[in-house]
Amino acid sequence: MEKAVVLLSGGLDSTTALYLAKSEGYEVYAISFDYGQRHKKELQCAGNIAKKAGVKEHIIVKTNMDAWGGSALTDKNIDVPVGEEDRKEIPVTYVPARNMIFLSFAASYAEVVGAQHIFIGVSQVDYSGYVDCREEFIKSMENTINIGTVCAVEQGRKIKIHAPFMYMTKTVEIKLGNKLGVDYADTWTCYNGDEKPCGTCDSCLLRIKAFKDAGLEDPLQYANQ
């Protein structure tokens, strides 16, 4: 059975990626990050999802990315914007080099457990100005991993990064996840960490629209409903 490391935030995309990896026959090693984000809701969801999906192992990397701030997601002095952001500007929710850091950790973990596959739920389609969600970046990162790890350079075990939603709309992705048995009630998408998702931040709005367009019911209850 081939092994795959899945980056699991506890959100919609990473959860769907996990179920996709399982459906393709991989033994899944999930990796989540406690990086000083504003709330722990997503992480709690990640724990539940990993358990329910029966992953082989689930590790949580703790790191203080809030030590240098620069993003509304880690810096409590910056407000998360309400409503859709101006797509011409870099969202304040951008965390500098986040996917590079996450994928580096995933590569380290993959090398240790002997996995040759990494799954990440990024997409270029619902692109919000996150340069590290583009295929060009993912390909370059994969190349760097295969130059910078012993398993790839000296043992012939190259690592492949799978980004199955790169060119998939969230609508199509949700339909796929639904078929694969994802329970989206377990996932958390809201930038804020209140009891219920706000339904007004950029992230909630994208999710609500995608469920609507997919003709499926979003099992979450929103605060503004």
Added chain:
Amino acid sequence: MEKAVVLLSGGLDSTTALYLAKSEGYEVYAISFDYGQRHKKELQCAGNIAKKAGVKEHIIVKTNMDAWGGSALTDKNIDVPVGEEDRKEIPVTYVPARNMIFLSFAASYAEVVGAQHIFIGVSQVDYSGYVDCREEFIKSMENTINIGTVCAVEQGRKIKIHAPFMYMTKTVEIKLGNKLGVDYADTWTCYNGDEKPCGTCDSCLLRIKAFKDAGLEDPLQYANQ
């Protein structure tokens, strides 16, 4: 004044890199890692060195890379070898993807503070099987950083990784550091974290030999002397 992020472990190489960056006129932002290494000696040294060198800022990234082990430097179940290792095999002191993780954090930090330079004290010359110390890796990482950060992609502020010791022997490096005013008494090289450096591990042996070849006195007192 141009800004540079310097990866500062508290060892000989990174300390020399810091002094080199300063001598080249950069305003230095030092970044160190508390990653579950066996001892905190190096980190304490890093703090002293950063203070003495008068860096603009010094941040310590905390992360639990020991969560998945795989190296004698983070996994307390693996012994650090005594004496020179067989250079044909991967040293057990190899931490998978460590420099990739460190450089990703450095890139994030650089983006936030507006630095376009990252200094790292790796070398291909005193190569001990660490694939992520090779120029090929550093070049690929630099390329990935410039594809995966907003400052590079959208703001025209590309980041350059400086690895000034890539083709320099440790002997030449120590002579250079000596001229630049590095006080090597402040640095820690030993893999073990006892009161005095052991003088018998691979890392101590390389250092001792380099000082001898440079015709300089190593200010450290070794336990086995």
